[in-house]
Amino acid sequence: MxxxxxxxxxxxxxxxxxxxxxxxxxxxxxxxxxxxxxxxxxxxxxxxxxxxxxxxxxxxxxxxxxxxxxxxxxxxxxxxxxxxxxxxxxxxxxxxxxxxxxxxxxxxxxxxxxxxxxxxxxxxxxxxxxxxxxxxxxxxxxxxxxxxxxxAIGAHCTARARIVPDDTVFILGTGTIGSIILQTCKAKGCKTVICCDIDDASLERAKAYGADYVINSKTEDVLLRISEITEGHGVTVAFDSACFPGSLTMCMQPGILCNAGRMVPMGFSTAKEEITQAMINQRELDVIGSRMxxxxxxxxxxxxxxxxxxxxxxxxxxxxxxxxxxxxxxxxxxxxxxxxxxxxxxx
Ligand SMILES: [Zn+2]
Ligand SMILES: [Zn+2]
The missing domain is CATH 3.90.180.10 (Medium-chain alcohol dehydrogenases, catalytic domain)
Incomplete structure (x- = not known):
């Protein structure tokens, strides 16, 4: 040697x-x-x-x-x-x-x-x-x-989120981790996985990995599309794998997560967010950390x-x-x- x-x-x-x-x-x-x-x-x-x-x-x-x-x-x-x-x-x-x-x-x-x-x-x-x-x-x-x-990160964060087949999942960001979360949710039997990004090529790749719906937040109204797709109920789980300043606030605004929904931030952004107690408690949301x-x-x-x-x-x-x-x-x-x-x- x-x-x-x-x-x-x-x-x-x-x-x-x-x-x-x-x-x-x-x-x-x-x-x-x-x-x-x-x-x-x-x-x-x-x-x-x-x-x-x-x-x-x-x-x-x-x-x-x-x-x-x-x-x-x-x-x-x-x-x-x-x-x-x-x-x-x-x-x-x-x-x-x-x-x-x-x-x-x-x-x-x-x-x-x-x-x-x-x-x-x-x-x-x-x-x-x-x-x-x-x-x-x-x-x-x-x-x-x-x-x-x-x-392994995909396996961990979807376990932390308590993903079950009945969940309707929203994934913000379709980079490596977003794509892996998508594949993991589909492997766990989720019938509806909605992916959101600003890059069409990345959204095309998400479709190939099994995304049921894709939203380009640059050209489409995210709230409106989620309301259409979920018939006004909202999603049950949201993963923030985009992690830009304000992305967590965006995922937690009313109209995206349903009552009793789960929010999983994936990043380590130190930017301040605009989250209020009402945003969490009116819908009794779970905000679930996930590290490695x-x-x-x-x-x-x-x-x-x-x-x-x-x-x-x-x-x-x-x-x-x-x-x-x-x-x-x-x-x-x-x-x-x-x-x-x-x-x-x-x-
Ligand atoms: Zn120890
Ligand atoms: Zn890594």
């Missing part, structure tokens, strides 16, 4: 470096060494690079959507062996706090997130506790393996192995790790094709 490897570091916002560093050693006998094979580039990576992520510190190795091969195992490791394909969890938790004990480890008091608060996977090798990697079948393409983490995912990697891997997701068109650009500067170029110069990039590590 090689003694040194390449790793990508963001020393401070708007800068990146590729460094040649030693391949890390196992810290203890419960750890594994992972050789990276693919890594998704997420909206939060753009925020880390641009200094807009409130949870990130610097210098930082980005990357939380990590897939690779086990290259070394500690003596105590039983769940995986050398050569296994794995997905690496993005969170490291304490296991003893109130939140960990009630099954909400994604919001552990001491949570450390790979790729933002701790170093992530944009490097050829890294180590992790064996309990934080999950085996994935060799039949899953590395391009798809990098998408397990965002699909919790115990969803294993079920999501199983679905990925069964080819249950339509991953076609979710990632829009594949970039070799040897050309990592392109990832940063497209973060500075975003275009439709660079909406969701996946880094593929060289052999």
């Amino acid at each position: 090689k003694e040194t490897m390449r790793c990508v570091v963001i020393p401070e916002p708007h800068k990146f470096e590729v460094r040649e560093v030693p391949v890390p050693e196992l810290q203890n006998e419960d750890e594994v060494l992972i050789q990276m094979k693919s890594a998704g580039v997420c909206g939060s990576d753009h925020h880390i690079y641009h200094g807009l992520n409130p949870c990130s510190t610097y210098p930082r190795i980005p990357g939380h959507e990590n897939a690779g091969v086990i290259a070394k195992v500690g003596a105590n490791v039983k769940n995986v062996k050398v050569g296994d394909h794995v997905i690496v969890d993005l969170i490291h938790t304490c296991g003893t706090c109130y939140q960990c004990k009630i099954g909400r480890k994604n919001v552990c008091e001491h949570v450390s997130v790979r790729g933002s608060g701790a170093d992530g996977g944009w490097r050829e090798y890294f180590t992790a506790p064996a309990s934080e990697v999950y085996k994935i079948d060799d039949s899953v393409d590395w391009k798809d393996a990098a998408l397990v983490e965002p699909y 995912s919790c115990y969803q990697f294993e079920p999501t891997i199983e679905r990925m192995e069964k080819k249950a997701f339509n991953t076609e068109g979710i990632a829009t650009m594949f970039i070799p790790f040897s050309q990592i500067e392109k990832v940063f170029y497209y973060m500075d110069h975003p275009c439709a094709e660079s909406k969701k990039m996946v880094i593929l590590f060289d052999e």
